[in-house]
Amino acid sequence: MPAARPDSPTRRRAPLAASTSVSTLSTVLAAAALSFATAAHAAQVEVLHYWTSGGEAKSAQVLKQMLEKKGDTWVDFAVAGGGGGNAMTALKTRVVAGNPPAAAQIKGPAIHEWGDEGVLMPIDDVAKQDGWDRVLPPEIAAIMKYNGQYVGAPVNVHRVNWLWINADALKKVNAQPPATWDDFFRVADALKKAGITPVAIGGQPWQEAETFETVALGVGGAAFYKKAFVQLDDATLKGPTMVKALETFRRLRTYADASQTGRDWNMATAMVINGQAAMQFMGDWAKGEFTVANKVPGKDYLCVAAPGSQNAYTFNVDSFVFFKVKTPGVDKGQKDMAGLLMSPAFQQTFNLNKGSIPVRQDLDLSKFDACAKKSSADFKAAGAAGALVPSWAHDMVVSPAVEGAFYDVIGKYWSDESMTAQQAANRLAAAAKTQ
Incomplete structure (x- = not known):
């Protein structure tokens, strides 16, 4: 949209001397116009984000360059950590101090929590002018609004329930991508026998939670997932299907390497890229790492829905919100940034780098690879079938308090073999009541 120009006070000018030449007048007017344009269009935008690795960092640079072409200055406030926990801690510190960044990478229920604090700047005028309601899926548009007004700008849709596979590793054991959990464990056994680590994972709470979330979807299906993690139904959280999901999740640990503790997600992806490991459960930001490594989908690596979850889609949407700041x-x-985030040009460039798909539903995907095209098709199909589910492990549905409590249960269950699946299920049900 056209840049809003700040009001300038009207000043009474002294008449020009009669001897002032036309050329001098032109020079004065040109200098004044340049000075006004610079003052009107230059804005420093401090951006808090956690895109710090490979394809993510490249995507952040794209946004920075586009914003600077608008005449604005990007002030980088990058906080490492793919889960975003460190970034949110830094944000809270800044807001409490009365000095929030201009923009911050926030998503899901946290957007509404910040709205309740009265610190967000509405961007509804940008959204209306650019027709966001027309091009956004309603499930995602609702997340971006507070009291009916847009306060957040979404940039993409990530599919979480992916399984990434090193194609050569699969060929070495003469196997096909596993479609069921029985298939998966058969393939994992063959890989282990061949001396290849079957599953790459990082021993960090958010990675363990995400992997469990994907397992639960594959074991129980979309209806079970919604009842357990969206509705937080007590009986479902501690019921037999949840117990089975937890038992399946526990089995994965025996196929991971012993050096997983503290490993970042992109380091686990690198294990799959270089053939040290065969498979990784991870959202499609992992594809950005394959792309940076010049790997080709279908040839060097395979992207398939995690076992049992082919007809469902767990979504994670990156978005930015804008804070009220004191600087005029x-x-x-x-x-400017809000408009750029939703612009067709940025949506295409950004998502080609990031590994995700555009959140806008009106874009041509001819430049996207096979994984992205499958993701888009599956997103639409799952939406039509009622099998589109928000990722609780990635801040899209439950409150931060409940999410943190879930993280604790899953992390302890993953590392403590003395805890039974039923005990863990009971603790999930208790965690759902966290205030």
Whole structure:
């Protein structure tokens, strides 16, 4: 949208001297115009984000360059950590101190929690002018609004329930991508026998939670997932299907390497890229790492839905919200950024780098690879079938308090073999009541 120009006071000018030449007048007017344009269009936009690895960092640079072409200045506030926990801690510190960044990478229920604090700047005028309601899926548009007004700009849709496979590793054991959990464990046994680590994972709470979430979807299906993790139904959380999901999740540990503790997700992806490991459960931001490594889908690696979850889709949407700041004129840069985030040009460039798909539903995907095209098709099919589910492990549905409590249960269950699946299920049900 056209940049909003800050009001300038009207000043009474002294008449020009009669001897002032036309050329001098032109020079004065040109300098004044340049000065005004610079003052009107330059805005420093401090951006808090956690895109710090490979394809993610490249995507952040794309946004920075586009914003600077608008005449604004990007002030980088990058906080490492793929799960975003460190970034959210830094954000809270800044907001409490009364000095929030202009923009921050926030998603899901946290958007509404910040809205309740009265610190967010509405961007509804940008959304209306650019027709966001027309091009966004309603499930995602609702997340971006507070009291009926847009306060967040979504940039993509990530599918979480992917299984990434090193194609050569699978060929070495003469296996096909596993479609069921029985298939998966048969393939994993063959890989282990061949001296290849079957599953790459990082021993961090969010990675363990995400992997469990994917297992639960594959074991129980979308209806079970919604009842357990969206509705937080007590009987479902501690019922037999949840117990089976936890038992399946526990089995995965025997196929991971012993050095997983503290490993970042992209390091686990690198294990699959270089053939040290065969498979990884991870959202499609992992594809950005394969792309940076010049690997080709269908040839070097395979992207398939995790076992049992072919007809469902767990979504994770990256988005930015904009904070009310004290510095005059920053709102111009904030609105520039909001418009760019949803622009067709940025949506295409960003998602080609990031590994995700555009959140806009009106874009041509001819430049996207086979994994992205499958993701888009599956997203639409799952939406039509009622099997589109938000990722609880990635801040999309439950409160931060419940999510943190779930993380604790899953992490302890993963590392403590003395805890039974039923005990873990009971603790999940208790965790759902966390305030």
